[in-house]
Amino acid sequence: MNTILALKNVDVGIEEKERLLTINLSINHGDKIALIGKSGSGKSTLIKVANGTLTPSKGEVLFKGTDITKLNRTQRSQIATLWQDLRLIDEISVGQNINTGALGRHSLFWSISNLVGLIEIQKCIACLEASQLSTKFINKRVSTLSSGQRRRVAIARLLRQESELVLADEPLADLDPNLSEIILNVLLKKRTSFEIKVADTCIISIHQPNLIKHFNRVVGIKEGRIIMDCACSNITSKHLNRLYD
């Protein structure tokens, strides 16, 4: 099994409130993981630990065998995150925001050029199309967009990173059912007609249990502990009741 990311005996928040407890999770190349659980169960916390921005109080996180805190810039750029709060830059355009997804692969000169004016427009257009946003948005400021449009800009930025691993925290929030299904199919690489490389491996937190059939693995969190980790074909209503009661 080709493990991309491993969380080993991870605890978060011992001194305050416990947010994650004894998390052991191996993510293998090609896994498409639905991360589910009640609000406040620890999904966002797990995603932040998995991308290295939140340091566990105990345990370790390894990306392809290397301690996540010791990754260089190129290795780090292989992990793309869609943040729950999106973290878009209101003052620049949609296209420029999308390009920030590629900063990890480029020089400081490239970053500055992107701030002066939009560059590599074709790549931005491919990401916009994959995110189901019209190219007419490319020069608009993100501050003028609706919440669902902003989320899709963040998804386009995620795709622009062309990473090996995607960690997406509620990418389908604010989206209607039709768009949710299309975007999910893009993130799961089931819809591939775009000029953009999509990661083979992903963890996607969702609040819609009816969508777990699209994934091949389901991880369920309850009160900071993983209480379910299995193939989605094995999930029963009993599992879901236990998770959400």
Ligand SMILES: Nc1ncnc2c1ncn2[C@@H]1O[C@H](COP(=O)(O)OP(=O)(O)OP(=O)(O)O)[C@@H](O)[C@H]1O
């Ligand atoms: N910055 C923080 N400092 C301290 N505790 C936090 C912080 N962020 C979250 N928590 C707590 O950690 C627990 C898990 O929160 P988390 O955001 O990971 O849940 P979640 O499953 O993503 O919830 P939701 O579905 O509502 O987004 C909650 O009890 C929350 O109050």
